[in-house]
Amino acid sequence: MPDQPTRVALKRAPRYDENEIQTAIESAVAALGGIEALVRHDTRVFAKVNHLSPPSPPERGIITHPAFTAAVLAVLKGHTRHVAVGDDLHPSTPEGFEVSGYRAMCNRLGVELVNLREVGFRRISCDGVVLKEVYLARSLLEADVLVNLPKLKTHSLTLFTGAVKNMYGVIPGGLRVAFHGQHKDPQEFNQVVVDIFAAARPHLTIMDGIVAMEGAGPANGSLRELGVILAGRDAVAVDAVAARIIGLDPLAVGTTRCAHERGLGVAEGIEVVGEPIAAAAVSDFRLPPVPAGAIVGRAPRFLTQFITRQIGARPRVVPRTCTGCGACAQICPTGAATVTNGKAAIDRRTCIRCMCCHEVCRFNAIALGGSALSGLIRPLLRAGRRVRPPRSTP
Ligand code: SF4
Numbered sequence: 001m002p003d004q005p006t007r008v009a010l011k012r013a014p015r016y017d018e019n020e021i022q023t024a025i026e027s028a029v030a031a032l033g034g035i036e037a038l039v040r041h042d043t044r045v046f047a048k049v050n051h052l053s054p055p056s057p058p059e060r061g062i063i064t065h066p067a068f069t070a071a072v073l074a075v076l077k078g079h080t081r082h083v084a085v086g087d088d089l090h091p092s093t094p095e096g097f098e099v100s101g102y103r104a105m106c107n108r109l110g111v112e113l114v115n116l117r118e119v120g121f122r123r124i125s126c127d128g129v130v131l132k133e134v135y136l137a138r139s140l141l142e143a144d145v146l147v148n149l150p151k152l153k154t155h156s157l158t159l160f161t162g163a164v165k166n167m168y169g170v171i172p173g174g175l176r177v178a179f180h181g182q183h184k185d186p187q188e189f190n191q192v193v194v195d196i197f198a199a200a201r202p203h204l205t206i207m208d209g210i211v212a213m214e215g216a217g218p219a220n221g222s223l224r225e226l227g228v229i230l231a232g233r234d235a236v237a238v239d240a241v242a243a244r245i246i247g248l249d250p251l252a253v254g255t256t257r258c259a260h261e262r263g264l265g266v267a268e269g270i271e272v273v274g275e276p277i278a279a280a281a282v283s284d285f286r287l288p289p290v291p292a293g294a295i296v297g298r299a300p301r302f303l304t305q306f307i308t309r310q311i312g313a314r315p316r317v318v319p320r321t322c323t324g325c326g327a328c329a330q331i332c333p334t335g336a337a338t339v340t341n342g343k344a345a346i347d348r349r350t351c352i353r354c355m356c357c358h359e360v361c362r363f364n365a366i367a368l369g370g371s372a373l374s375g376l377i378r379p380l381l382r383a384g385r386r387v388r389p390p391r392s393t394p
């Protein structure tokens, strides 16, 4: 018997209506063999959302929408009592889970809401390409089944963030920042993300692509209504189908390419059930300005730093909208971002273009720009990452 192709379910959901989403998710999961294949009455399930630390309401499109998560939790709760959900958040006032609506939603459903850092992390050995040990959230390690609930967004460092990148959030926040400083080479950073994904591989991924983020994601882009939900047992395949929907070559996304090459999932030969990709695909999805991780692709390592410095996107402070809140300076792994007299500034000599400041700023005060050279070659780079009219399978 030949191997069955990896399957991804694609469903349409035009709005954040819990009942409609729940119906779509039940149908998607049924097409993957049913939730019963994973979850029994005593199974402990942890659902990892993409929340990000700085407080942000769901209508900004930065986080996995709480109505989407509520629909998934309702499906899970129909099979087991042991369901928890969460992400790793810095402490803040007001609290991130309050602002996003997660606190109220979990109270209503009677589901445990976890800030991963409050439960703690445990060191485990791993055989990664870069990492040989990793600290993973206890909540994940103590669960029997890990459900991954990413948001479909662009990413100004890695081009795209979805299922694989969402698992980067299961390590301590300090390490996430430190890895940016320690692994400046974009190819190496992609491998670090995939090392963590390999150590914490989800059993089921359900992606919120109802309202996606395009342009300067993952936190300062524009909303884009795609109206799609993607579900799969293979997170890499889910990312590959999402990439096709937004007109990207899946293998142009570094995290997808590395995970595919390492046999952690597949980016090709996927069976898409439900709706065809062509019915959901858009041809004008805006990508971020020249993300370094996407530029270097498979370039030899000695070239990557040079290429990144010459044509990679650069963060730049917009003084008009900067409030001097200091979030960028707090997260910057090299000290390049500072705040003086109530305004942020970035030292170009020490900036490694990790885009942490861009991700954390909630005032759209970190813009992304490029060099004159990048302006000249950007159209060529974009053309290389784009795919031609969507096919029915990726
Ligand atoms: S750039 Fe953004 S994060 Fe940094 S101080 Fe200004 S408003 Fe805060």
Ligand code: SF4
Pocket: 315, 328, 331, 332, 333, 334, 335, 336, 337, 346, 347, 350, 351, 352, 353, 354, 355, 356, 357, 358
């Ligand atoms: S200034 Fe921003 S992009 Fe540059 S190193 Fe600091 S956090 Fe990263």
